[in-house]
Amino acid sequence: MDILGAQLVNGLSYGLLLFIITCGLSLIFGILGVLNLAHGSLYMFGAYIAYSLTATYTQSFWTALIVAPIIVALIALVVERVLLRPTYHLGHLSQVLLTFGLAYVFHDIASFIWGSNVLSITVPTALAGSFAIFGQTFPVYRLAVIAIGLVIAILLWFVQEKTKWGAIIRAGLSDKEMIGGLGVNIKLVFTTVFVIGGLLAGFGGVIAAPVLGIYPSMEFETLILALVVLVIGGLGSISGTLVASILVGLVETFSRFLVPELSMFLVFGLMAVILVAKPNGLLGKQVAHS
Amino acid sequence: MKKTWFKLVSVVLVFVMLAACGESAINSSSDADAQGGSGGASGDTVKVGAILPFSGVYASLGKDLSDGMKLYFDSINWEVEGKKIELIEEDTEADPQVALRRVRKLMDQDNIDILTGAVSTAVAYAVRDDVDSNKLPYLASHAGGDDLTRAQRSDYIWRSSFSSWQIGHSMGEWAYKNIGKTMYIAAADYAFGREVSSAFKEAYTAAGGKIVGEVYPPLGNNDYASYLTTISGVKADGVYAFFAGSDAVRFVQQYEQYGLKEKMPLVGSGWLVAEDLRQTIDPAAEGAFASTFWDYNLESKENQEFVKAYEEAYDRRPTIESLEGYDAARIIAETVKSLGGDVSDPDKVVDAMSKVSFTSPRGPIQFDQETHHVIQNMYITETELVDGKTENKVIHTVDQVKDPGQ
Secondary structure, three states, X not given: OHHHHHHHHHHHHHHHHHHHHHHHHHHHHHHHOOOOOOHHHHHHHHHHHHHHHHHHHOOOHHHHHHHXXXXXXXXXXXXXXXXXXXXXXXXXXXXXXXXXXXXXXXXXXXXXXXXXXXXXXXXXXXXXXXXXXXXXXXXXXXXXXXXHHHHHHHHHHHHHHHOHHHHXXXXXXXXXHHHHHOOOOHHHHHHHHHHHHHHHHHHHHHHHHHHHXXXXXXXXXXXXXXXXXXXXXXXXXXXXXXXHHHHHHHHHHHHHHHOHHHHHHHHHHHHHHHHXXXXXXXXXXXXXXX | OHHHHHHHHHHXXXXXXXXHHHXXXXXXXXXXXXXXXXXXXXXXXXXXXXXXXXXXXXXXXXXHHXXXXXXXXXXXXXXXXXXXXXXXXXXXXXXHHHHHHHHHHHHHOOOOOEEEEOOOHHHHHHHHHHHHHOOOOEEEOOOOOHHHHOOOOOOOEEEOOOOHHHHHHHHHHHHHHHOOXXXXXXXXXXXXXXXXXXXXXXXXXXXXXXXXXXXXXXXXXXXXXXXXXXXXXXXXXXXXXXXXXXXXXXXXXXXHHOXXXXXXXXXXXXXXXXXXXXXXXXXXXXXXXXXXXXXXOOOOHHHHHHHHHHHXXXXXXXXXXXXXXXXXXXXXXXXXXXXXXXXXXXXXXXXXXXXXXXXXXXXXXXXXXXXXXXXXXXXXXXXXXXXXXXXXXXXXXXXXXXXXXX
């Protein structure tokens, strides 16, 4: 019994880590209708920049946790203003191609700057300890990941559903022209959302680095997982992403525990089943066709 | 007027095209290619082709192998018996299909005399038939798949690095005597991980030990929490783990975070606590035991000289791969030397290569005439904390380990 409880904690922590990584992607897709395939690269930049900060300049994880996402958000700002904006009227395919191409460019930039060694970020001492539940030892950091994930989920939900800002964003998704006619600068809204998405990607990179490590091609592995979560949860729904992250986390953890050889297969199997049963994902809504 | 204009454009066009062709054909080779183009073997250069991954997941291994080779060739001024050594490196991207194209290019366009390299075993298997049918002497300098010197054996393939069997088997008896009577195995689910752990299992159970459980996470698994929770619920005297690269970093770090390090000692291969990973793993690697055929801290005179020269040349510590490259270069040079510089007959080349033996930084090495695989010492290392940094210390030597060849 104890071991099941322990695996439950593992699953939750892994699931919320997935949520922290994926929520930016989901936010951008939900509001801009852009599938940002460079999301994994922004995540990777977050991790690498945090590494450079902790290894050389400040030695402080907390500073890196604030500074690295901001730098990534600035990169996202440039990408949106310079590259992405001219493609909004061209449809999904050109945006997919653009962001996928960017992912390769960013990959080469990262290997040029940081090389091909495996790196890691040291967890701050406040979170470095371990605690025991269900007769098992857990790193405190895993618990912190659960808490951070929940806080982000609540914040995103609150902003989107309970504030005027959220209302504008939601309205902009359903009818861009109408909201423009009402005097809202929709371009500014899009830029802001993309930058927040980038900020979240960078934040995810820093949070995930002590657990998942930093290494070449990390962004593509993460991107695949994030896309699985996005599809299962329903494209463009934050609450769906949360549910899907936790579901994928639990399925992967328990399948590793019960049938280790099938763990990768089961996650993708889950995605296939959900796509057949509910093509819009668990909590998906119809994405506006523009 | 018009005609000359047209001519000029044509000439420029032809020039650009020629340059483009030359570029792709010569690739990363040096310009010595132009003079030695005819005849290849009979010229006054010995052409050595190296197929290594310079991009992709194994890029850092490829670079270390290449740097190791160049360090040795530098030390002999790229010259043996009056012959100039020309090293032509090709990027395999660790992809068997790409590697095969590169090898054909090396054979057909560059007329290489000796082939070396291959990090991925899949690459070595992929080029095996072409090498064999074209009678191209090939010195495998990393790829450790057992079959390359067993079922896939070829008259023209010799291996100076290691076999999976040597890595796994050498730990078995020592673990039984020093760790305990029961072990749990965790290894990455791919050919190398499976081969090494089954060799360990073979030696460990033969010594009298018992394997109480096994788990094979996929290669490139991102989180070991679930596996580690399972392992911590098992009663065993130790855990044998085979992971490399980013997998090793995550596994060793999380092994400590999940409190397993205090319960059961971690045992594995040299790649678990490799020189270039340990600075990232620090200090979770402390207390791990590993089997390897070379370590940075080996105390022999040869090793200290090698380490010093490498650090002076590249300003970083050598890794296992650097040593493999260094030794491969020396074996090739000694082969050429014993032939008096004449490498035109591939049969004579492999015959000369088979007789090469010397004391390498890793200890005395020679080839097994039957399997074509290197006979070498295996070392058990323990990772310790020295001034806040981890260092491997050699605590046991298994002398002259020979792969059984089947």
